[in-house]
Amino acid sequence: MSIQIIPLAGAVGAEIKGIDVSNIDKQEFEAVNKALIEFGVIYFREQSLTPSQQLKFASQWSEPHLHPYLSGLPDHPEIIEIIKEPDDPNNFGDHWHTDQIFTPAPAMATMLYAKEVPEIGGDTLFACMEHAYDALSDGMKKMVGQLFTFNQYDKQLPRSGKMSAKIPSVDKPTTPAIHPLVRQHPETDRPSLYLTDMETTLHFDNMTQEESRPLIKYLLRHATRPEFTCRLEWQIGTLGIWDNRKVLHMALNDYPGKRRVMHRITMKGSPPIAFNIPTNS
Numbered sequence: 001m002s003i004q005i006i007p008l009a010g011a012v013g014a015e016i017k018g019i020d021v022s023n024i025d026k027q028e029f030e031a032v033n034k035a036l037i038e039f040g041v042i043y044f045r046e047q048s049l050t051p052s053q054q055l056k057f058a059s060q061w062s063e064p065h066l067h068p069y070l071s072g073l074p075d076h077p078e079i080i081e082i083i084k085e086p087d088d089p090n091n092f093g094d095h096w097h098t099d100q101i102f103t104p105a106p107a108m109a110t111m112l113y114a115k116e117v118p119e120i121g122g123d124t125l126f127a128c129m130e131h132a133y134d135a136l137s138d139g140m141k142k143m144v145g146q147l148f149t150f151n152q153y154d155k156q157l158p159r160s161g162k163m164s165a166k167i168p169s170v171d172k173p174t175t176p177a178i179h180p181l182v183r184q185h186p187e188t189d190r191p192s193l194y195l196t197d198m199e200t201t202l203h204f205d206n207m208t209q210e211e212s213r214p215l216i217k218y219l220l221r222h223a224t225r226p227e228f229t230c231r232l233e234w235q236i237g238t239l240g241i242w243d244n245r246k247v248l249h250m251a252l253n254d255y256p257g258k259r260r261v262m263h264r265i266t267m268k269g270s271p272p273i274a275f276n277i278p279t280n281s
Contacts, residue, residue: 003028005035012128012247013230014039021239022053029060036109037187040247041126043232043240049113051076051263054239058111058265065100065107065266069153069174073263082112082262084255091253096127096220097196098244099266102153104177108269110249111241112262114234121255124232124240125224127248129192132223133182144219145182145277148205149195152176178205180274185245191275192246193223223248234262245269 004017014035019028021044035042049057055078058064064078073079082092100106112124133141153174181204183194195201197220203212232240242249244266 003031005031005039007039008041008232009230011131011228011230012039012126013041013043013232016042016044019044021047021057022049024057024060033061036241036243040128040130041230041232041240041242041249043238045235046237047113047239048237049239051079054111054113054263054265055079058267061109062268065103065268067100067266068103078265080264082260082264084260086257086259089256091251093249093251094253095197095199096224096248096250097200098129098194098248100244101149101179101194101196102151102174102177102200105271106177106179106269107244107266109241109243109267111239111265111267113264114236114238114240114262116259116261117234117236117238118255118258118260121252121258122234122260123252123254124234125229125250125252126232126242127224127229128246129194129223129248130185130190130246131228132219132225133191133193135222135228141182141277144193144215145275147181148178148274149181149201150176150178150203150205151196151201154199176202179272182275183245183272184275186270186273190246193219194245194272195219196248245272 002018006015008014016032016035051073055076066078067080070080073081084091099110179194181193181195182191184191195216198213198216201216203209
């Protein structure tokens with residue numbers, strides 16, 4: 001079967017058909033990477049992967065990005081098993097965010113493999129931050145282009161029981177990271193907004209939370225408008241990959257009484273570079 005790339009929505013997301021990622025050649029990988037950069041989110045159905053095969057595929061982008069505050073599988077520490085049990089009210093990742101923004105060199109991409117999913121619910125939403133930036137007024141672009149965000153991981157936030165157990169040294173403080181609010185994509189040079197909600201993006205650098213809150217809330221409402229988003233419905237064997245340098249995501253917590261198990265790998269990225277608005281000579 002030849003490779004097919006089918007857009008999922010107008011702004012972001014695409015399904016890729018015709019590839020077995022456990023046995024992918026160089027030409028196929030180049031097509032997959034090109035689609036990831038273009039669409040921000042890509043996914044494959046009916047994949048059958050061992051942890052070693054998933055890790056081998058992810059490593060074609062870069063080395064795994066080890067989470068500084070969550071433990072991975074015993075035999076594959078690069079893979080975090082995300083589990084929500086039927087009686088657990090909390091959900092992992094149920095807010096708009098980009099992975100590892102709280103580190104100096106955040107993950108360039110995330111790979112999520114569906115091991116067990118509810119029949120209904122448990123989808124993931126994505127939002128394209130490049131389109132969100134493009135839709136801002138010139139005046140707003142000039143202002144946000146001067147700001148940097150202060151980001152920090154909070155070990156004390158409510159999480160599902162099995163995810164909380166993966167956090168070692170709960171009382172040990174975490175290290176913050178400061179990043180440009182508007183970052184430049186290292187492969188396309190396109191600008192995008194770069195922030196999460198105030199669980200992680202606590203405030204702007206050299207500003208208070210009270211001063212920062214209105215603008216952070218506005219930018220997130222703006223960035224997650226329906227026309228900038230897509231929705232991925234997981235099935236057992238679905239493998240999704242997204243570019244953390246240009247999209248936000250949020251896991252929906254709409255499947256009470258059901259179990260969901262996913263295997264996640266994040267791939268190493270580089271420190272975000274601020275985008276400078278070109279000036280007329």
